[in-house]
Amino acid sequence: MPNELNCTKGDTPKDFITLGIESSCDETAIGIYSEKLGLIAHQLHSQIAVHNEYGGVVPELASRDHIKRTTPLIQSALKEADIKLSQINAIAYTGGPGLAGALLVGSSVAKALAYGLGIPALSVNHMEGHLLAPLLETDKPSFPFVCLLVSGGHSMLLEVQGLGDYRLLGESLDDAVGEAFDKTAKLLGLGYPGGAVLSNLAKQGTPNRFIFPRPMLNKNTLDFSFSGLKTFAKNTFFEHQAQDELLNTQLKADIAHAFESAATDVLLAKTKKALMQTGLKTLVVAGGVSANQPLQEKLDLMAKDNHINTYYPRLEFCTDNGAMIALAGHLRLIQGQRDSDNNINIQPRWALDSLQQPLKQYPAL
Numbered sequence: 001m002p003n004e005l006n007c008t009k010g011d012t013p014k015d016f017i018t019l020g021i022e023s024s025c026d027e028t029a030i031g032i033y034s035e036k037l038g039l040i041a042h043q044l045h046s047q048i049a050v051h052n053e054y055g056g057v058v059p060e061l062a063s064r065d066h067i068k069r070t071t072p073l074i075q076s077a078l079k080e081a082d083i084k085l086s087q088i089n090a091i092a093y094t095g096g097p098g099l100a101g102a103l104l105v106g107s108s109v110a111k112a113l114a115y116g117l118g119i120p121a122l123s124v125n126h127m128e129g130h131l132l133a134p135l136l137e138t139d140k141p142s143f144p145f146v147c148l149l150v151s152g153g154h155s156m157l158l159e160v161q162g163l164g165d166y167r168l169l170g171e172s173l174d175d176a177v178g179e180a181f182d183k184t185a186k187l188l189g190l191g192y193p194g195g196a197v198l199s200n201l202a203k204q205g206t207p208n209r210f211i212f213p214r215p216m217l218n219k220n221t222l223d224f225s226f227s228g229l230k231t232f233a234k235n236t237f238f239e240h241q242a243q244d245e246l247l248n249t250q251l252k253a254d255i256a257h258a259f260e261s262a263a264t265d266v267l268l269a270k271t272k273k274a275l276m277q278t279g280l281k282t283l284v285v286a287g288g289v290s291a292n293q294p295l296q297e298k299l300d301l302m303a304k305d306n307h308i309n310t311y312y313p314r315l316e317f318c319t320d321n322g323a324m325i326a327l328a329g330h331l332r333l334i335q336g337q338r339d340s341d342n343n344i345n346i347q348p349r350w351a352l353d354s355l356q357q358p359l360k361q362y363p364a365l
């Protein structure tokens with residue numbers, strides 16, 4: 001009987017190729033993952049230029065841009081992989097969480113293509129994509145591990161026992177840490193998206209000129225709270241604002257430094273606590289904020305002292321990308337998991353710990 005790899009006993013297994021489509025927010029991205037060769041293409045179009053003048057993502061503009069970009073990007077990805085559309089065996093697309101209109105674009109393209117080609121489609125949880133992104137690297141983590149999952153919309157600590165086996169240990173009670181970076185950057189006039197820009201400016205900051213609070217650090221919980229930090233940044237700015245532009249530029253750098261130190265200290269302390277509580281020796285850090293250099297340095301130091309192995313995605317796969325959606329979908333599709341109908345279903349809110357566990361673990365992991 002043919003298995004999910006389309007081969008009978010004795011045959012050389014045929015390849016199984018998954019096309020991944022990401023359109024949950026402000027990046028249109030495509031990935032192609034081959035069972036035999038791993039990642040064979042990834043293409044991304046960023047909408048920064050579309051939203052920049054508004055200081056944040058405008059959902060309607062995001063949807064319209066995804067409509068323009070998705071099909072040409074699929075064509076570029078096929079070209080990069082040097083394969084034809086007919087060689088694709090399955091389609092994975094981001095079904096949530098994310099902006100409803102934006103998700104609808106990716107899911108409509110995915111479902112229409114899958115229907116036309118007569119192949120399965122599968123809705124993928126965007127946060128599961130982030131969580132599994134380090135598995136795209138040659139030096140990959142193995143289960144079980146603790147995952148610090150930090151993006152623009154979520155801040156979570158999870159105990160990960162296997163694919164789809166996610167136990168939430170703690171999460172942000174208000175703003176996600178990426179959101180706090182973005183809001184603080186905005187009030188300092190650094191534009192959108194602010195996280196990386198704020199972090200860059202923080203390098204010029206005077207250490208310890210300002211000491212920001214470390215929210216929830218003394219509470220016996222793995223939950224976070226970041227919304228107070230941006231208010232602290234705002235008040236500090238207005239208290240110390242000067243007439244002199246040069247002084248104000250330094251003030252902004254000092255505030256950026258104080259904010260980043262506080263936010264990363266809290267992430268470090270809670271992550272260490274999660275590792276101690278679970279007794280696990282592997283740490284995965286993923287999502288847009290995992291690109292933050294001071295965070296990586298602090299975590300690496302703590303990991304070294306405690307004999308923990310730490311894994312991050314490569315820089316371009318810390319933030320949104322299509323490769324992680326192709327991989328996350330592939331790991332499930334290869335085991336026969338697929339959408340049960342041809343309807344276009346999206347889940348703008350979709351909790352990670354509600355995901356289904358596939359019947360068996362993927363053999364290569």
Ligand code: KG4
Pocket residue numbers: 025130150151152153154177178179181182193194195196199287288289290291292293318319320
């Ligand atoms: O994962 P992601 O690309 O999109 C979401 O799923 O939300 O994460 C984007 C978030 C933004 O809030 C962005 O400011 C933040 O990640 N980010 C950073 C850095 N690079 C991106 N935050 C701090 N430092 C960075 N270097």
Ligand code: ZN
Pocket residue numbers: 126130151152287288319320
């Ligand atoms: Zn994301």
